[in-house]
Amino acid sequence: MPTGKVKFYDADKGFGFVSGDDGEDVFLPAAALPEGSTTLKAGTRLEYSVAAGRRGAQAMHVRVLDPLPSVAEAQLAKRRRPAEEMAVIVEDLIKLLDKTSNDFRRGRYPDKREAAKVASVLRAVAGQFDGA
Incomplete structure (x- = not known):
């Protein structure tokens, strides 16, 4: 064809x-x-x-x-952090989740302040993954 x-x-x-x-x-x-x-x-x-x-x-x-890239895709790319920055952020997130996991293994939930911090970081990283 x-x-x-x-x-x-x-x-x-x-x-x-x-x-x-x-x-x-x-x-x-x-x-x-x-x-x-x-x-x-x-x-x-x-x-x-x-x-x-x-x-x-x-x-x-x-x-x-x-197809040519759309304007929406271009805007998405502008909102995302560079991959090199995301690598560091994800590594820090892993450390934070590892500490939280250890607390759970000991039968304890993190205190409200720590839980709010974990939830906030997870939302922010998720927003970077989907470009929101």
């Missing part, structure tokens, strides 16, 4: 063009988009089949190969 990049796509008009890796531009109708897609960004890599249309080659059965 041929591959290429979206040259442009106009969702309002319901069509666009794909610039094939072989240099050929192919018409891209809305009906050829993957299920659930209503638009494609310029530069998105696609795989598609080609059929002869009324005005030339037409893309059919389009599959997105590598």
Whole structure:
């Protein structure tokens, strides 16, 4: 199957063009988009089949190969700490949980202040893992 990049796509008009890796531009109708897609960004890599249309080659059965990163994903990356920082934080968390585990082995819950600290740290680290 041929591959290429979206040259442009106009969702309002319901069509666009794909610039094939072989240099050929192919018409891209809305009906050829993957299920659930209503638009494609310029530069998105696609795989598609080609059929002869009324005005030339037409893309059919389009599959997105590598979608461009979304704005939401970019914002998520900005909120996360660098991996090197997270390594140190996780190591400190392990030490904190190890101390708490030893308290549990001795049949004691941590006092309220210590329990609140553990819960707060766990929430913060979890937020970094899921980007919240």
